[in-house]
Amino acid sequence: MKHEHAKAATQNACKLCNPLGACLAFRGIENCVPFLHGSQGCATYIRRYLISHYKEPIDIASSNFNEETAVFGGSHNLKLGLKNVSDQYKPEVIGVATTCLSETIGDDVPGILREYKKEFKNGSPMPIIIHASTPSYQGSHIDGFHAAVHATVKALAEKAVKQRMINLFPNMVSPADLRHLKEIFVDFGMPVMVLPDYSQTMDGGPWGEYHRIPPGGTPAIAIASAASAMASIEFGSTIEASKSAAEHLDVMFGIPAYRMPLPIGIKGSDKFFSLLETVTGAKRAEKYEDERRRLVDAYADGHKYVFEKKVIIYGEEDLVIAMTAFLREIGMVPVLCASGGKSGLLKKRIAELVPDMDELGINVRDGVDFVDIEEESKILQPDFLIGNSKGFTMSKKNSIPLLRLGFPIHDRFGGQRMHHLGYRGTLELFDRIVNTVIEQRQNASSIGYTYM
């Protein structure tokens, strides 16, 4: 591969900034308002970006820096902002995430929060304030997501008597995936604390009156009980131990942490269901055996369409890793596994799941943008692309079909309701992949086949 000469500028980024992930994660806590400590624009841009995918209102407060704030520090604005949000939204939790601005001026946010609590201790009920450090000049949106989850658990989990309950840290997955995961736990008869859970806040029903904060999310009190769970399950392949909520609970409270890749594909889902059987001591419900059978059957029905099809897969590293393993089990060749993220673990983790990756010609690149991916695509000549909507520019330009998944889906309807996980999510993905190939073939033929 010829990419020794790194570009200076990022062109058409394949990542977003740190605070976006934090805002989404905070949205998965009940009665919580995400709050960005920085300029007004950060909150507004992120709201707009999230709305275009989820089609839900998402209020993100901002401390609205001005020039004096930047010179004298953000203490006054942060306190005033917290007070105003408390008055207007009456939240139980405020999730404060920093931005490049407040991080660069070096605001001591924990110190300011301590002062705030002291100053307003006699006021109206004090919301719980969680602080996640999310400087935009580090990492990408997925780091902010994990930082918010980690900070929340760190702030709220309290030692208590062990309960029959499991913590699930599902990673940045769709509301539909979250609902599916919760259903699986119900079917195992096992109470679960899912963090974050934006399955309703980011994909809910109509309102009869305005809700300052949409209903749904994991209650703070449930998060507090994370320290008394039987185990934690965390989906993800590249989360550093120091940033892992499951790891924190293991180290601080001795809660066993089971960390595994996102359960996509039969092998990935098998691993998840086996793990659930181990930790719950229960057998999976028959309906999941059925789902698995249908998936195996579908693989047989559709295998010829997809065998040795070449694809480029891009997105968050954890998604790319799990998708790569799935694509290999259906005989496809992800000729490029790419991410704008840069944990340094992408290639290693893929090699663990696909040991013959080099022989298969699977290339892995982290820290890339869409112009890098486009250049690679000219050499690799993939049959199609798999990833979020942002690949559309290169897809159109180079006439390579795009199969959309993950986040963001800005140019199709229903991205928030797409499944990716478990046998059910895998089947949905498989159907869509096979149909992408069929559609391509049908369109490419002048005959107009009506059976494909």
Place this chain on the structure above:
Amino acid sequence: MEQIGILEGRERQVLEKKSGVAQADIACDTTSLSGSVSQRACVFCGSRVVLYPVADAIHLVHGPIGCAAYTWDIRGAVSSGPELHRLSFSTDLQEMDVVYGGEKKLYRSLIELIDQYQPKAAFIYSTCIVGLIGDDIDAVCKKVAKETGIPVLPVHSEGFKGTKKDGYKAACLALMKLIGTGSTDGISKYSINILGEFNLAGEAWIIREYYEKMGIEVVATMTGDGRIDAVRRAHGASLNVVQCSGSMTWLAKEMEEKYGIPYIRVSYFGIEDMSKSLYDVAVHFPDRPEIMEAAKRIVSEEVKTLYPSLQKFKKALQGKKAAIYVGGAFKTFSLIKALRSIGMSVVLAGSQTGNKDDYARLKEMCDEGTVIVDDSNPVELSKFILEKEADLLIGGVKERPIAFKLGVAFCDHNHERKIPLAGFIGMYNFALEVYQSVMSPVWQFAPRKGGSL
């Protein structure tokens, strides 16, 4: 239902029109209140929206990745030729750059991008932290301009240094540096520039055609379907026609002072304002009466086809109530008139960036009881939409889900729009969109219309 109050510090930015009582002017032109969830963006956003449609320049955002990522291909501003504006470039500053400065990375990025894309110019937007770490972007721009031979223009748009309006000004400053650097040879005496028209869904083309039919030469559209060379010779026009007054009045004033070009404010939304914007230009050229005659002919022809086609909508929409919350106040004036022409009244009108005069005029135009808001937020907007029983909200992307959650119709009058709403054809599209949303049978299932929760 729970009572929703107005935040302390915002009371003076909200007003319900009452005749016969003295009412203080609405407070505006202020920075947003901390913690209020403003619908506004920042200085950078202001600059970025104004310059965005310049299609043969590169737009490099100097800062961490977010600002560039969130503005990548964000607007429906179309180009008849090059499309460099639809790409997203960022210096993607990392921690080390923050510590040691980003000038070198900026320099290397510029040289690399200019070499790769061969643009006619480059705009460099500074974001929040650039203002803190003290990068001398002016010096880097100067150096690169010298080495590459193209204009490399710094745009001082640090997010926290003011409001969106300051960003407009920073963008206009960059344009001002270009204006006057091109030749004005061959420009007709009967010529104009169109300022603050961004060619969303091809709107600038529609407007340009009207003027051209009148025998008027359009020298530059700023910045819709924008070209650097056109901007450079904009000082050769006889008149500046300002559409989005919030963003471009400053530029028009500067051009008046420096080049003696007078300006008028116009709006291309709705029959009344669209027609007026043709007449007002014609009035400026009294020595050639054909221009006015052509303007009258265009209006008469357009209205003749448009008017009957609106009647179906008017019949259906008669008596329905609308709420308007948009970026600039000038647009609200046109929208109120346009809505009235299809039988609708306005119960809420507001903007992110209106000034004192705008709000005074808005108050004058509005019906008794209409709520007027400056720099509002989702909680307030929802409160008034429900209290005033609006059937429709007109706004942008951030307002859309508020309307839909509450079971209220919505019209996208934003930068992303794919359907032209300006011009006579735009009035038809507008009425159609309002009709399609307000009259949809889906609202029967909304809780406020009796659907179950």
